[in-house]
Amino acid sequence: MVTAIVMVQAERLRIQETAEALAAVPSVREVYSVTGEWDIVAIVRLSEYDHLDDVVTGHLRKIDGIVRTQTMLAFRTYNEDMLDQGFGIGLDG
Amino acid sequence: MVTAIVMVQAERLRIQETAEALAAVPSVREVYSVTGEWDIVAIVRLSEYDHLDDVVTGHLRKIDGIVRTQTMLAFRTYNEDMLDQGFGIGLDG
Amino acid sequence: MVTAIVMVQAERLRIQETAEALAAVPSVREVYSVTGEWDIVAIVRLSEYDHLDDVVTGHLRKIDGIVRTQTMLAFRTYNEDMLDQGFGIGLDG
Amino acid sequence: MVTAIVMVQAERLRIQETAEALAAVPSVREVYSVTGEWDIVAIVRLSEYDHLDDVVTGHLRKIDGIVRTQTMLAFRTYNEDMLDQGFGIGLDG
Amino acid sequence: MVTAIVMVQAERLRIQETAEALAAVPSVREVYSVTGEWDIVAIVRLSEYDHLDDVVTGHLRKIDGIVRTQTMLAFRTYNEDMLDQGFGIGLDG
Amino acid sequence: MVTAIVMVQAERLRIQETAEALAAVPSVREVYSVTGEWDIVAIVRLSEYDHLDDVVTGHLRKIDGIVRTQTMLAFRTYNEDMLDQGFGIGLDG
Amino acid sequence: MVTAIVMVQAERLRIQETAEALAAVPSVREVYSVTGEWDIVAIVRLSEYDHLDDVVTGHLRKIDGIVRTQTMLAFRTYNEDMLDQGFGIGLDG
Amino acid sequence: MVTAIVMVQAERLRIQETAEALAAVPSVREVYSVTGEWDIVAIVRLSEYDHLDDVVTGHLRKIDGIVRTQTMLAFRTYNEDMLDQGFGIGLDG
Amino acid sequence: MVTAIVMVQAERLRIQETAEALAAVPSVREVYSVTGEWDIVAIVRLSEYDHLDDVVTGHLRKIDGIVRTQTMLAFRTYNEDMLDQGFGIGLDG
Amino acid sequence: MVTAIVMVQAERLRIQETAEALAAVPSVREVYSVTGEWDIVAIVRLSEYDHLDDVVTGHLRKIDGIVRTQTMLAFRTYNEDMLDQGFGIGLDG
Numbered sequence: 001m002v003t004a005i006v007m008v009q010a011e012r013l014r015i016q017e018t019a020e021a022l023a024a025v026p027s028v029r030e031v032y033s034v035t036g037e038w039d040i041v042a043i044v045r046l047s048e049y050d051h052l053d054d055v056v057t058g059h060l061r062k063i064d065g066i067v068r069t070q071t072m073l074a075f076r077t078y079n080e081d082m083l084d085q086g087f088g089i090g091l092d093g
Numbered sequence: 094m095v096t097a098i099v100m101v102q103a104e105r106l107r108i109q110e111t112a113e114a115l116a117a118v119p120s121v122r123e124v125y126s127v128t129g130e131w132d133i134v135a136i137v138r139l140s141e142y143d144h145l146d147d148v149v150t151g152h153l154r155k156i157d158g159i160v161r162t163q164t165m166l167a168f169r170t171y172n173e174d175m176l177d178q179g180f181g182i183g184l185d186g
Numbered sequence: 187m188v189t190a191i192v193m194v195q196a197e198r199l200r201i202q203e204t205a206e207a208l209a210a211v212p213s214v215r216e217v218y219s220v221t222g223e224w225d226i227v228a229i230v231r232l233s234e235y236d237h238l239d240d241v242v243t244g245h246l247r248k249i250d251g252i253v254r255t256q257t258m259l260a261f262r263t264y265n266e267d268m269l270d271q272g273f274g275i276g277l278d279g
Numbered sequence: 280m281v282t283a284i285v286m287v288q289a290e291r292l293r294i295q296e297t298a299e300a301l302a303a304v305p306s307v308r309e310v311y312s313v314t315g316e317w318d319i320v321a322i323v324r325l326s327e328y329d330h331l332d333d334v335v336t337g338h339l340r341k342i343d344g345i346v347r348t349q350t351m352l353a354f355r356t357y358n359e360d361m362l363d364q365g366f367g368i369g370l371d372g
Numbered sequence: 373m374v375t376a377i378v379m380v381q382a383e384r385l386r387i388q389e390t391a392e393a394l395a396a397v398p399s400v401r402e403v404y405s406v407t408g409e410w411d412i413v414a415i416v417r418l419s420e421y422d423h424l425d426d427v428v429t430g431h432l433r434k435i436d437g438i439v440r441t442q443t444m445l446a447f448r449t450y451n452e453d454m455l456d457q458g459f460g461i462g463l464d465g
Numbered sequence: 466m467v468t469a470i471v472m473v474q475a476e477r478l479r480i481q482e483t484a485e486a487l488a489a490v491p492s493v494r495e496v497y498s499v500t501g502e503w504d505i506v507a508i509v510r511l512s513e514y515d516h517l518d519d520v521v522t523g524h525l526r527k528i529d530g531i532v533r534t535q536t537m538l539a540f541r542t543y544n545e546d547m548l549d550q551g552f553g554i555g556l557d558g
Numbered sequence: 559m560v561t562a563i564v565m566v567q568a569e570r571l572r573i574q575e576t577a578e579a580l581a582a583v584p585s586v587r588e589v590y591s592v593t594g595e596w597d598i599v600a601i602v603r604l605s606e607y608d609h610l611d612d613v614v615t616g617h618l619r620k621i622d623g624i625v626r627t628q629t630m631l632a633f634r635t636y637n638e639d640m641l642d643q644g645f646g647i648g649l650d651g
Numbered sequence: 652m653v654t655a656i657v658m659v660q661a662e663r664l665r666i667q668e669t670a671e672a673l674a675a676v677p678s679v680r681e682v683y684s685v686t687g688e689w690d691i692v693a694i695v696r697l698s699e700y701d702h703l704d705d706v707v708t709g710h711l712r713k714i715d716g717i718v719r720t721q722t723m724l725a726f727r728t729y730n731e732d733m734l735d736q737g738f739g740i741g742l743d744g
Numbered sequence: 745m746v747t748a749i750v751m752v753q754a755e756r757l758r759i760q761e762t763a764e765a766l767a768a769v770p771s772v773r774e775v776y777s778v779t780g781e782w783d784i785v786a787i788v789r790l791s792e793y794d795h796l797d798d799v800v801t802g803h804l805r806k807i808d809g810i811v812r813t814q815t816m817l818a819f820r821t822y823n824e825d826m827l828d829q830g831f832g833i834g835l836d837g
Numbered sequence: 838m839v840t841a842i843v844m845v846q847a848e849r850l851r852i853q854e855t856a857e858a859l860a861a862v863p864s865v866r867e868v869y870s871v872t873g874e875w876d877i878v879a880i881v882r883l884s885e886y887d888h889l890d891d892v893v894t895g896h897l898r899k900i901d902g903i904v905r906t907q908t909m910l911a912f913r914t915y916n917e918d919m920l921d922q923g924f925g926i927g928l929d930g
Contacts, residue, residue: 162291220352222443223442355425404542407814773916816872
């Protein structure tokens with residue numbers, strides 16, 4: 001399993017629709033509009049490293065409304081078990 | 094539900110143990126060691142905005158091995174339903 | 187109560203009218219034109235975290251004359267009592 | 280009336296006590312711990328421009344726990360009337 | 373007395389005329405074309421803090437040929453007496 | 466006549482004494498503590514370009530309390546006549 | 559043997575075709591689309607230092623779809639022998 | 652096959668020995684001391700994405716003499732065939 | 745003798761002709777196309793400080809194909825004697 | 838002939854002696870203390886590309902008083918003939 005964290009700068013007037021378009025991409029697991037230097041963060045999860053370029057460079061980065069992206073690729077996921085079990089119960093610690 | 098994406102720079106010799114310590118914090122949902130300017134990304138999910146300062150400033154940022162952190166707070170989560178259902182099935186698109 | 191500090195870069199010839207438009211938004215409590223890298227700082231105060239994206243991304247950032255914004259979200263407000271009592275008396279210390 | 284917005288980077292383990300020390304300075308009207316590049320934002324309000332250097336350089340920046348500060352000075356305050364009347368009623372718009 | 377140091381980036385082909393236009397503004401005491409990241413530095417001196425926004429934001433920054441400006445405002449002037457007596461005699465030390 | 470604008474970052478606890486030490490250097494015409502990235506701006510005026518290295522590198526930059534400096538050298542002074550006549554009369558425009 | 563590592567920012571919609579065009583240049587030994595600030599990294603290897611400007615400035619940087627490039631030139635290659643023997647056998651260590 | 656390009660800043664007095672230590676790591680295919688912001692570039696090639704964290708975070712980044720590293724991970728390698736055949740023949744184009 | 749080191753960013757497709765145009769300016773002693781953030785470095789040598797603004801701002805920076813320049817002015821030249829005797833003999837040390 | 842332009846940041850109190858030490862290195866043709874982000878610029882000229890690492894990494898960068906260096910390597914020298922004939926006659930144009 002390969003995880004990529006894609007930070008997105010979108011056109012100022014189209015942030016919400018760009019975030020929605022990103023959220024509709026099948027491998028995109030989470031999409032947030034965020035504070036700070038970037039407008040949107042999308043978390044992509046793939047079963048194969050070899051699909052990465054097609055999904056990120058070939059598809060995701062071409063979405064309308066995107067100005068610039070920067071990707072951080074996970075070297076390792078530290079709590080993969082938890083990710084398989086979902087969220088929603090007993091959150092705050 | 095409030096989501097914070099915390100980017101962490103760790104001491105060069107202690108990246109893996111710092112990531113493990115972050116993954117052990119209850120509200121921390123995901124931890125990745127990553128490529129690029131930052132060493133680790135931790136995703137924190139809380140039921141209440143008012144818990145944020147205690148968890149991030151009061152607890153998480155004080156973990157040993159951390160040099161510097163920067164937090165992006167989600168304005169909005171675009172696929173919250175999916176997050177409640179977990180991952181692991183039918184990933185690649 | 188949620189506070190966001192929105193730093194704004196405006197078009198060089200329209201800084202004053204942009205600041206006035208920001209000041210007219212109901213949740214915007216304070217607007218300053220400022221020295222340094224940014225032109226305007228707007229302080230937004232909301233009763234609910236869930237209104238944040240609508241107010242900041244959906245409304246405020248779309249104001250004409252804005253070129254770029256960056257938001258710092260308060261983890262915590264350290265003198266909230268004072269904020270409820272207003273300013274204007276016994277300022278300098 | 281002169282307003283200064285002081286952004287503060289604090290020692291990682293002392294952010295909360297530094298914020299409290301800042302909030303105790305008489306001319307400091309608001310203190311927030313914040314997301315992003317800076318740790319704390321303090322808003323200083325003075326009746327006289329001539330007091331600024333004493334308050335900011337001579338007092339505030341010398342508080343223990345501070346690593347670095349950067350000040351934005353307001354050229355103009357766009358809703359000064361409102362600031363004299365306090366907050367707390369009818370926030371969200 | 374309030375002093376503002378305004379750093380100016382001008383259009384590459386119009387640096388000299390922009391500097392001349394800045395030098396013609398009454399409150400502008402000194403104008404230099406300079407080496408480094410900025411093209412021009414203008415030093416503005418005003419008797420009243422309240423005139424600052426009108427002079428800098430409302431007038432000076434709107435001069436033709438300017439691309440970008442950044443202002444440093446003086447907290448304090450350390451040799452104000454000397455400034456009242458002029459230059460030109462016994463310079464080098 | 467050669468003018469150098471020296472921006473100074475000083476030790477946080479010694480900004481005022483560093484500014485005073487700079488103001489005492491004979492060729493230093495103006496010293497300001499300032500808002501923004503730098504703490505102090507010193508304006509140096511020399512009759513001879515050949516004295517510059519001695520005054521700036523050999524003397525001024527060695528003053529105690531200085532952490533870092535950056536110098537902008539004037540290519541040209543646009544209102545040299547005015548500088549010879551002093552300030553203090555009819556400031557605001 | 560002279561090696562240059564050319565980092566390339568490409569137009570967002572044309573990253574893949576730009577990478578292919580770079581890979582077709584004879585002296586270009588390796589081309590990668592990459593995570594982070596840059597989109598593509600191309601590694602150029604030449605027998606003569608004197609050919610460098612023709613290949614990089616005169617040819618490679620003019621390829622369509624390129625927005626910006628930055629070149630790091632190798633002072634020294636630390637495992638040149640290995641480079642002459644090719645890859646593909648006994649990779650992981 | 653997964654390729655990582657690791658940029659390294661080394662201690663000023665130990666650049667050459669650090670580069671040699673990097674070149675001795677089995678998965679490290681190429682090491683260059685380079686011009687510009689970074690001192691050394693190491694190119695790592697692995698058969699499995701899952702080995703990446705062990706090799707880069709667990710081993711390579713812990714080499715003595717390293718101050719800071721930044722990794723670019725290849726999304727895709729555009730001329731993989733050529734990499735399997737080695738270099739050294741018919742270089743310049 | 746005054747020396748200015750002018751770093752130039754040129755239009756991507758016109759670097760070589762821009763470098764040639766710079767080399768044809770009489771006071772320009774050396775012109776290099778270079779690796780890194782800048783495209784061209786031009787070294788200007790003048791007998792009089794007072795000619796600097798005319799040559800650099802008034803002439804050199806207006807050359808076609810230039811996008812942006814930044815000038816470093818020499819405080820002092822440390823081996824001026826050698827510069828008067830020319831290069832070309834006994835280079836490597 | 839290979840030319841490297843080495844920008845040097847030196848310890849604040851040792852800029853002049855560091856510049857002198859650089860000027861004493863045989864392949865170093867020119868040394869300037871300069872305005873701006875860097876303190877010293879040294880221009881190195883070598884007959885052979887292969888000597889570069891020894892001279893710059895192995896010798897020059899190890900000089901006492903240096904904090905940080907960054908090297909720009911010339912792709913091409915645009916007026917090499919002139920460099921062989923020396924300076925000093927008919928400078929200003």
